[in-house]
Amino acid sequence: MNWLNSEAFSLFGQHIKWSDMIGNVIGLVALALGWRRSIWTWPAQFVSGLILFAAFATAHLSGSAGKQVVVMLVATYGFWQWNRGRQQAQDGSIAVRFATWRERGVLAGAAALGTLAVGGLFTAFPTLSWDPWPDAYIFVGTIVAMYAQARGMVEFWFAWLLVDLVGVPLNFANGFAFSGFVYVIYGALVLWGLRDWWLRSRAAAQPALEGAPA
Secondary structure (H helix, E strand, O other), rough: OOHHHEEEEEOOOEEEEEHHHHHHHHHHHHHHHHHHHOHHHHHHHHHHHHHHHHHHHOOOHHHEEEEEEHHHHHHHHHHHHHHHHHHHOOOOOOOOOOHHHHHHHHHHHHHHHHHHHHHHHHHHHHHHHHHHHHHHHHHHHHHHHHHHHHHOOOOHHHHHHHHHHOOOOHHHHHOOHHHHHHEEEEEEHHHHHHHHHHHHHHHHHHHHHHOOOO
């Protein structure tokens, strides 16, 4: 598996690794499939996590490898959740909605407490991460975003935007340049996906409003 961490090519003075390129291209496809509300977003995320896990484990980046294990677990949950609820929308795909204020509070609280816990763990064991707190923020933010996506919440796009704000500079700093470039593309896809899910959630709520008693 050493070839995964070998150089594929150079771009703008940055050395692009095969694992970084393949894993993140598949991750990009997974995000696009999520935008289209396709259940295949979850197998794609699982494969992306598997490739990146192998790459990070080979490079002895235990924290990043551990993150990919969690990504694969959440991808499995997401596939189960969407497969169970895929008939909720009229077109046979997953129905999307805005989270309730209680759900938003739970997501925000889990993100904050999770970041503190993981950041503390990474700080106590420096071999797990080169950048404990930014890495913990991305680690937990990714899990929260994927969970919200599994539940069909529009807020998952906002979570991805917040992850991107830290993920882009962190990946460039750690030598995973292709991840940095892909995160920029993620940002554009997130904005388009946010608009699409936002409009769909409003359209889904409209019939209920029209049928409500005056």
